[in-house]
Amino acid sequence: MSDAMLSVNQIHCAYDSVPVIHGISLEVKEGEIVAIVGANGAGKSTTMRTIAGLMHPVKGNINFLGEDVTQTPSYAMITKGISFVPEGRRLFSKLTVRENLELGSYIEKNRAVIDERLEEVFSLFPILKKRENQVAETMSGGEQQMCAIARGLMSRPKLLMLDELSLGLMPSLVEKVLETVVEINRKGTTILLVEQMVQEALEIASRGYVIQTGRIVQEGSARDLLESDSVRKAYMGL
Amino acid sequence: MSTFVQVMLDGLLAGMLYALVAAGLSLIWGVMDVINFAHGEFLMVAMYLSYWLGFLAHVDPIVSWVASGAFVFILGALTYRFIVSRCIGKAAMAPLLATFGLSMFLKNFCLNRFSPNFRILQTTVLEGKKIILGDIVIGLPQLVTGLFSLAILFALYFLMKKTRLGWAIQATAMDREAAELMGINTDRIYLLVFGLGGACVGIAGGLLTSYLAVHPEVGALFGLIAFLIVAMGGFGSIPGALAAAILIGLVEALAGFYIAPVFKYVAVFAMYLAVIMIRPKGLFGW
Numbered sequence: 001m002s003d004a005m006l007s008v009n010q011i012h013c014a015y016d017s018v019p020v021i022h023g024i025s026l027e028v029k030e031g032e033i034v035a036i037v038g039a040n041g042a043g044k045s046t047t048m049r050t051i052a053g054l055m056h057p058v059k060g061n062i063n064f065l066g067e068d069v070t071q072t073p074s075y076a077m078i079t080k081g082i083s084f085v086p087e088g089r090r091l092f093s094k095l096t097v098r099e100n101l102e103l104g105s106y107i108e109k110n111r112a113v114i115d116e117r118l119e120e121v122f123s124l125f126p127i128l129k130k131r132e133n134q135v136a137e138t139m140s141g142g143e144q145q146m147c148a149i150a151r152g153l154m155s156r157p158k159l160l161m162l163d164e165l166s167l168g169l170m171p172s173l174v175e176k177v178l179e180t181v182v183e184i185n186r187k188g189t190t191i192l193l194v195e196q197m198v199q200e201a202l203e204i205a206s207r208g209y210v211i212q213t214g215r216i217v218q219e220g221s222a223r224d225l226l227e228s229d230s231v232r233k234a235y236m237g238l
Numbered sequence: 239m240s241t242f243v244q245v246m247l248d249g250l251l252a253g254m255l256y257a258l259v260a261a262g263l264s265l266i267w268g269v270m271d272v273i274n275f276a277h278g279e280f281l282m283v284a285m286y287l288s289y290w291l292g293f294l295a296h297v298d299p300i301v302s303w304v305a306s307g308a309f310v311f312i313l314g315a316l317t318y319r320f321i322v323s324r325c326i327g328k329a330a331m332a333p334l335l336a337t338f339g340l341s342m343f344l345k346n347f348c349l350n351r352f353s354p355n356f357r358i359l360q361t362t363v364l365e366g367k368k369i370i371l372g373d374i375v376i377g378l379p380q381l382v383t384g385l386f387s388l389a390i391l392f393a394l395y396f397l398m399k400k401t402r403l404g405w406a407i408q409a410t411a412m413d414r415e416a417a418e419l420m421g422i423n424t425d426r427i428y429l430l431v432f433g434l435g436g437a438c439v440g441i442a443g444g445l446l447t448s449y450l451a452v453h454p455e456v457g458a459l460f461g462l463i464a465f466l467i468v469a470m471g472g473f474g475s476i477p478g479a480l481a482a483a484i485l486i487g488l489v490e491a492l493a494g495f496y497i498a499p500v501f502k503y504v505a506v507f508a509m510y511l512a513v514i515m516i517r518p519k520g521l522f523g524w
């Protein structure tokens with residue numbers, strides 16, 4: 001056994017029996033920020049969704065904290081300590097910011113603990129405090145993204161998985177959001193993220209994986225990947 | 239003038255009951271996108287239960303509505319577990335056709351067991367009692383049924399809007415996958431929602447037995463009216479259901495009194511068509 005917090009071993013995934021992931025393995029160790037990068041349609045989101053239990057691999061297995069979670073239903077993953085902020089935010093559009101956040105800690109029944117976590121995410125994202133009673137769909141894209149991250153933190157996960165935080169955000173906001181991710185990580189949450197903004201993602205990550213058409217084609221420390229010619233050519237247009 | 243007030247009051251009280259029947263249908267529809275075709279027959283089952291409890295065990299409808307509500311809650315939950323959950327997400331029509339089959343089964347089962355006879359409870363606590371205000375007479379069974387229905391409706395609204403469970407139900411309705419990611423077991427929520435939808439119509443049926451005769455066809459009209467109310471009020475909206483139900487109750491009473499009793503459903507369906515033509519998403523549609 002490895003010492004990894006999360007280990008994904010040779011998973012194969014398919015949509016309606018059309019295979020899209022052909023044997024992906026990856027690891028996340030406690031305290032790390034790990035980035036998965038790759039072109040559109042490479043299978044990044046599918047990999048994330050499979051880890052989060054929204055779909056199950058047809059082959060291979062997934063271990064989290066020494067436990068086999070390959071077939072664990074998605075609603076049970078959060079109690080194991082994995083929180084997933086999916087692509088496109090997926091806020092509950094007609095509910096308020098506050099209600100969205102409360103649902104983030106749905107599995108926690110202790111009111112005092114929930115209030116304490118609300119205070120925590122409000123101090124991380126002061127804007128959400130101001131928007132507490134605003135209906136989620138009426139907020140700007142950036143505010144929605146912060147709300148989605150905050151909601152993902154409300155269960156105080158051991159591993160936070162983030163799919164395409166930068167989607168639809170202006171560059172300065174992307175930087176700000178990624179800085180927050182670093183801050184969350186410093187406070188002790190392990191992070192697995194998927195990004196289109198390859199350079200920005202690798203700059204904050206400790207390690208990275210490059211996925212291409214359902215396979216891992218390159219992996220290593222974020223610095224090595226940043227300096228690698230193939231990554232620079234393919235994803236940073238350099 | 240007092241006749242007009244009398245007719246309006248009758249319509250209002252009927253509307254309050256319709257609202258509770260419709261709220262059950264609306265809840266299921268709003269959360270699961272499933273039309274429970276057996277909704278009217280759930281009401282019939284509740285009425286039979288309440289009738290037999292009254293006839294055999296002398297439990298008054300004013301008490302036995304609790305049992306009717308609980309019984310149809312379980313009936314609803316079983317319907318979800320054994321019928322609806324198996325066909326949901328397959329063909330869009332599948333749950334509709336399956337619950338249609340269930341409605342036929344329930345209707346014919348009661349026809350076979352209890353005959354087509356109309357049965358009404360005699361000597362209930364509220365029977366024949368009325369409140370008389372000048373020229374206006376309000377039957378106590380109708381008044382109690384209407385006010386109770388309204389109270390249950392408010393409780394349901396409170397549950398949906400102000401409790402974490404209610405938010406979880408709404409979240410499941412808006413984005414099932416995202417709800418799962420919050421740790422919400424959405425299959426359980428569906429089960430609960432089908433049960434709650436059943437409980438609404440079960441309570442309504444239980445109360446209704448205090449003044450209405452039960453027979454195997456009694457659910458059909460109520461089911462149809464509930465359907466109109468939901469379509470008019472906007473799917474999943476409880477305030478919408480209340481508004482539409484009261485509108486239907488009033489139109490039905492006014493047309494029935496001032497035009498002709500046989501005309502009342504003509505007026506109701508005409509109004510339905512008019513509303514849908516002007517606002518296809520319903521009065522309170524999303």
Ligand SMILES: Nc1ncnc2c1ncn2[C@@H]1O[C@H](COP(=O)(O)OP(=O)(O)OP(=O)(O)O)[C@@H](O)[C@H]1O
Binds near residue numbers: 020038041042087
């Ligand atoms: N629901 C689905 N049904 C069928 N095929 C799908 C579905 N979702 C994704 N796919 C296919 O699976 C492959 C991988 O998609 P995935 O969403 O994982 O890519 P991605 O790397 O996240 O891309 P992007 O950067 O555009 O988000 C693609 O070929 C896509 O067309």
Ligand SMILES: [Mg+2]
Binds near residue numbers: 044045046164
């Ligand atoms: Mg993606």
